[in-house]
Amino acid sequence: MHRDDRARYSAITQQAAQSLTTFDIEYKIKLPNNEIRLVREIGEPETDENGKLVRMRGTLQDVTERFRLLEELQRRESELKQAQRIGQIGHWILDLKTQQFEFWSDQLYRIFGVDKGTFNPTIENFKAAIHPDDLKKSIENRESALSEKRPYLFEYRIFTPDGETRVISGEARPEFDNEGNPTKIFGVTQDVTETRQRDLALFQAQKMEAVGQLTGGVAHDFNNLLAVIQGNTELLMARAGPDKSALQAIMRAAESGAALTDSLLAFARQQPLDPRSNNIAQLVDGMAEMLFRTLGENISVQTDISPDLWPVLADYAQLEASILNLAINARDAMPGGGHLTITCKELKFNGSASSVAELDLVGDFVGIFVADDGRGIPQAIKEKVFNPFFTTKEVGQGSGLGLSMVYGFAKQSGGHVAIESEPGQGTTVALYLPRALAPPPASSKSEINNCHTYNDKKVLIIEDNSDVRTVVSKMAIDLGLYVVTAADAMTARQLLADGEAVDIIISDVILPEGLSGPDFAREVSSRFPHIKTLFMSGYPAEVVTQQGLLESDAIWLKKPFSRQDLTVALRSLLDQPVELPTGR
Numbered sequence: 001m002h003r004d005d006r007a008r009y010s011a012i013t014q015q016a017a018q019s020l021t022t023f024d025i026e027y028k029i030k031l032p033n034n035e036i037r038l039v040r041e042i043g044e045p046e047t048d049e050n051g052k053l054v055r056m057r058g059t060l061q062d063v064t065e066r067f068r069l070l071e072e073l074q075r076r077e078s079e080l081k082q083a084q085r086i087g088q089i090g091h092w093i094l095d096l097k098t099q100q101f102e103f104w105s106d107q108l109y110r111i112f113g114v115d116k117g118t119f120n121p122t123i124e125n126f127k128a129a130i131h132p133d134d135l136k137k138s139i140e141n142r143e144s145a146l147s148e149k150r151p152y153l154f155e156y157r158i159f160t161p162d163g164e165t166r167v168i169s170g171e172a173r174p175e176f177d178n179e180g181n182p183t184k185i186f187g188v189t190q191d192v193t194e195t196r197q198r199d200l201a202l203f204q205a206q207k208m209e210a211v212g213q214l215t216g217g218v219a220h221d222f223n224n225l226l227a228v229i230q231g232n233t234e235l236l237m238a239r240a241g242p243d244k245s246a247l248q249a250i251m252r253a254a255e256s257g258a259a260l261t262d263s264l265l266a267f268a269r270q271q272p273l274d275p276r277s278n279n280i281a282q283l284v285d286g287m288a289e290m291l292f293r294t295l296g297e298n299i300s301v302q303t304d305i306s307p308d309l310w311p312v313l314a315d316y317a318q319l320e321a322s323i324l325n326l327a328i329n330a331r332d333a334m335p336g337g338g339h340l341t342i343t344c345k346e347l348k349f350n351g352s353a354s355s356v357a358e359l360d361l362v363g364d365f366v367g368i369f370v371a372d373d374g375r376g377i378p379q380a381i382k383e384k385v386f387n388p389f390f391t392t393k394e395v396g397q398g399s400g401l402g403l404s405m406v407y408g409f410a411k412q413s414g415g416h417v418a419i420e421s422e423p424g425q426g427t428t429v430a431l432y433l434p435r436a437l438a439p440p441p442a443s444s445k446s447e448i449n450n451c452h453t454y455n456d457k458k459v460l461i462i463e464d465n466s467d468v469r470t471v472v473s474k475m476a477i478d479l480g481l482y483v484v485t486a487a488d489a490m491t492a493r494q495l496l497a498d499g500e501a502v503d504i505i506i507s508d509v510i511l512p513e514g515l516s517g518p519d520f521a522r523e524v525s526s527r528f529p530h531i532k533t534l535f536m537s538g539y540p541a542e543v544v545t546q547q548g549l550l551e552s553d554a555i556w557l558k559k560p561f562s563r564q565d566l567t568v569a570l571r572s573l574l575d576q577p578v579e580l581p582t583g584r
Contacts, residue, residue: 002028002036013043017053020045026063037064081106088191096182099123111168111191113160131157131165146174146182166193222257223538224465227560230254231471234563235478258560275413277311277436278319280344280366287320291327298337305344312366313436314413322406326370326429329403333374333427343369347432361416364435371428377421385419406431458482462492462507462517472506475563489515496524502531504573509537518554534573
């Protein structure tokens with residue numbers, strides 16, 4: 001007998017002998033070859049006619065294999081439970097006669113958020129946990145499978161006791177008796193809440209990407225139209241009499257169109273950004289007076305900013321506009337007044353975010369949370385709030401581009417934006433922006449003197465759109481420049497070859513017949529180093545720089561532009577030193 005079991009064996013057998021009772025014990029033995037085996041011994045007392053113990057008789061059985069099988073079974077059961085915990089999968093057996101769950105695995109209790117000791121897994125308690133909107137469909141799905149004697153798949157939402165909504169999915173297989181009557185259902189259930197959230201986030205991202213590409217193209221064409229309207233209107237205003245009200249109305253409409261186009265480009269992530277290190281605390285504090293004027297006296301504004309908050313890497317103007325947009329949306333959700341809270345804090349993400357709001361973020365971020373206690377947003381509307389032109393406001397009270405602009409800005413900045421809201425419980429919009437490693441620079445502003453004498457310089461304007469070409473030509477003539485024009489690079493090349501002496505080229509970035517404006521400018525620069533080129537484009541600079549068409553330090557104008565914009569750009573261009581080729 002193994003020494004570990006000797007004391008226990010002696011105690012049990014002595015007790016049996018004294019009380020004249022049967023004993024049943026398992027213990028280890030050690031064979032001469034040192035092998036350890038497990039035996040089961042059952043003994044009973046034998047007495048004489050006076051009831052005195054005479055002897056103990058019994059049996060020994062080698063139960064080593066049974067014990068090893070039991071150990072293996074326990075090990076596999078433990079591994080199964082661990083696998084179910086990792087995969088968030090539980091299994092169950094429903095007795096259709098008693099309407100009781102014959103078996104309900106430990107993981108199912110965790111999925112449903114109930115306590116194993118108090119929750120009774122009856123079919124009624126199970127139904128009570130299902131979302132009311134999904135209950136009828138789930139019952140019909142099961143009854144249809146039972147009538148057709150087939151397995152079935154299911155997916156529906158459930159409520160946990162603490163109010164959390166989860167999505168469960170699985171497969172069930174009915175069992176039938178000899179008469180074909182269903183007796184039991186065997187099933188597996190998995191918590192797929194996070195998977196469905198990721199699927200929804202991916203679908204939303206793909207949808208927004210597709211809409212963004214379409215929007216960017218439309219905005220480019222729209223900018224060309226606005227360039228013609230705005231440029232010609234400005235020229236007419238310079239020649240009009242005292243009453244310029246009609247022209248001013250056209251100009252205001254053109255400027256509004258340009259603002260809408262900028263918002264569309266922001267959503268499409270095609271706006272030119274100037275990401276720098278920004279002090280969020282100073283920015284929010286600096287907006288306090290503006291928010292007070294904009295939101296009104298019936299909205300109280302509070303801030304909660306973590307001390308020594310990291311700086312963020314973002315475009316200052318777009319960041320300020322985004323916070324203002326979120327604050328205005330919060331005000332509109334509280335028509336009777338309320339409380340607005342702006343919270344800023346540091347966050348670290350490792351790619352395993354706990355919610356869809358923090359999906360796919362990795363690294364150090366600053367979270368800017370704009371929260372109100374207004375009427376909240378229903379789920380059906382919440383899924384559309386970032387779509388361009390979607391708005392719940394009355395006609396004329398909102399363009400539906402505020403939140404879409406914030407979305408595009410966040411994504412283009414390498415961050416994320418998400419919204420959490422329930423009807424009647426307010427709304428929180430979270431704007432996540434990457435941490436800036438460099439400290440914020442000291443603020444400084446500089447002004448450009450727009451006055452410049454062109455000294456009868458000649459400009460070559462290259463633009464394939466004849467209306468845009470005409471209006472830019474008129475602006476240049478008004479500035480005292482001599483103008484020659486070309487619709488494409490081939491025509492412009494011929495003009496230069498014929499001896500046309502020009503000082504400046506104003507060229508569209510994208511030209512017909514395969515040669516871009518920057519390519520043509522490089523070609524000209526190699527032969528005529530004194531000629532400088534100003535670019536213009538209906539696309540923002542970021543698009544053409546990413547495509548390798550436009551150098552990041554090139555001077556350019558985004559259509560539509562005003563005569564004043566052209567003046568400033570030409571001044572910057574002419575102030576640049578001429579870089580002569582090596583060897584000359």
